[in-house]
Amino acid sequence: MSTSDWSLPETAVFDRIRTTLDDDTAAVLATVIAVDGSAYRRPGAKMLIRPDGGGAGSITAGCLEDEVRALAADVLADDSPRVETWDLTGDDDVWGLGIGCNGVITVLLEPLDESHHPVVDARGAGDAIGVATVVSDEPELDLAVGDRAYYEPADGFADGTGFPAAVLDELEDPTRTLVATGKSETLTVETDAGRVEVFVDGVRPPPDLVVFGSGHDVEPVVELANRVDFRVTVVSFRGGRADDDRFPRADGVVSASPREIPDLREWNADTYAVVMSHNFLDDRLALERLLETPIEYIGIMGPQKRFEEMREEFAAENRPITDAELKRIYTPIGLSLGGDAPYQIALSIVAEVVAVANDRTAQHLSRRGGPIHDRTERD
């Protein structure tokens, strides 16, 4: 597997999984299901392993990829899933070339099969889904590694999963939370009939970034946002310049007037807007319409003074911007990185959007204290 396949965004990894399923190519899916200590990637990280080398994705910073690939051959030969744990604590030199890692990492390896279709389909359709996978054999509950149940936010767990009702009851609440937050965790479920380990994978579609503008400066933003796994739509005002060719990395390019914004698409809390038309009137109208949506991030390019003028126009029209609305407006857009070249500006914008999408206030990790991730730490 090449470095570029290894570092693909999650959406591209899922695309590769779909293609592999469609082609009926034998393959193994490796998923991080637990991490104790520090790790580069968190539970839920996936790597597709194909015997033909056409894999994709990463589960560590390279510490285990070779070992996992070797094991994958066994999984394919046996045609059965397995769970493997590696203890990398305090043993930095054990892995061949010395690229050891810290922490204990547990990985589920399973043959890619039709049981993966629902999650690929849901994510591709823009829906969140929970996947509960048994990761310990529990004969007394009639459950074995690889048994699987799906959870849809609107309907809960599907019927006919084969999971005992008592297990599903226990899973319901934590699964709801994991799916809502896009996190993944291995849970120990205790029932009167016995206990079982279940990995619950909260899978969400990528967040949406909508960029309003059509200048040359839009494409670097689109490109970097694509790299960090946003689904990017470019909205060009006044038509003239909107065509897909100019934004090859965008998932969609549309032409619209600012007034049409609310009806353009579904706007939800996982949608982020970057307003950079460089036209004061268009930007102001866009802001007005975006404030009508529930989105929590509206970044506006331009200096503070320009936004103050906008704000005065809002006030003059008896529609003052409220303090609650101000919290959703990020202007000047971006992080204070200091560069002024197109990619430097795009970097500052996309880094800000990533931080907001992950509920972070961007700052230097070394100066902040506390862990890097919410539950585990990166190595």
Next chain:
Amino acid sequence: MSTSDWSLPETAVFDRIRTTLDDDTAAVLATVIAVDGSAYRRPGAKMLIRPDGGGAGSITAGCLEDEVRALAADVLADDSPRVETWDLTGDDDVWGLGIGCNGVITVLLEPLDESHHPVVDARGAGDAIGVATVVSDEPELDLAVGDRAYYEPADGFADGTGFPAAVLDELEDPTRTLVATGKSETLTVETDAGRVEVFVDGVRPPPDLVVFGSGHDVEPVVELANRVDFRVTVVSFRGGRADDDRFPRADGVVSASPREIPDLREWNADTYAVVMSHNFLDDRLALERLLETPIEYIGIMGPQKRFEEMREEFAAENRPITDAELKRIYTPIGLSLGGDAPYQIALSIVAEVVAVANDRTAQHLSRRGGPIHDRTERD
């Protein structure tokens, strides 16, 4: 000109200028020499315009590129430089499709000729240079638009520039500062014989990023750093995995032991180090050697706890890490953006390095207050 040419890093723009000079292709170089109010790009930003379309670089967010290109044809026909000012304040709709900008921007347009060789050569050789260009015709001083003098940090202004000594005397101090900081500014020089406007362009080679590591996770860091115009060297410990093919975007790939670090290259304050070998021993040795150099940024991947262990080993060897050294060490590396995929991690690392290279503490511009740039503001 395509969007990808427009958004090229400065180093690539200079490469294109060099190629154009070498090929003897007629072309115009447009340089922002002054900005009043808000602007996307600051003084010193350059755009190469070739009649064959093979241009590169940007001078605004797209507001003036078409106008400047039209003017360039006149400049080529006349074979003489000119200075043009556009007042874009308060007139958002004047530019065709409405992609107006705010601010007053002044641009020097000049036929590309041998007078550009010294700056291209100096930058390419990794040296800083100052270029003083007359931007107002002043017959009483015998100076005309386009007259040029070069300033080298070690030697000051070169002899035989044609500039009156009184003008060079006045330019000496501000030019030293501009070259040292890589900034550019139009200065009004007053002498007994008259006044003249001189644009002083402080041109510095790109900063250096040295990445220690050879895992898959290195390439996304290299790629993003390349995009934001670092000259990137990958240093692989223990040889095995070092080859240029794996890091196509790196300017150099070398294999070395941590002990060889001080002798590997020249280390100066414009060099930044990212330590991500994932091997505790190698990282610790690398840190020890990097602390012997004058570099101000040593980012180390891994959790705080891992660094504390490193610190204890330093102390146990009677070589405690001082508070002054701690200020140069950034670990956990990167900004708190919250993502864990390879490109998200790379984004957090590269954004941090850009901030440090620009003497910034990374934070949300909208929550910080104050202007975006030091002297002008972005639009």
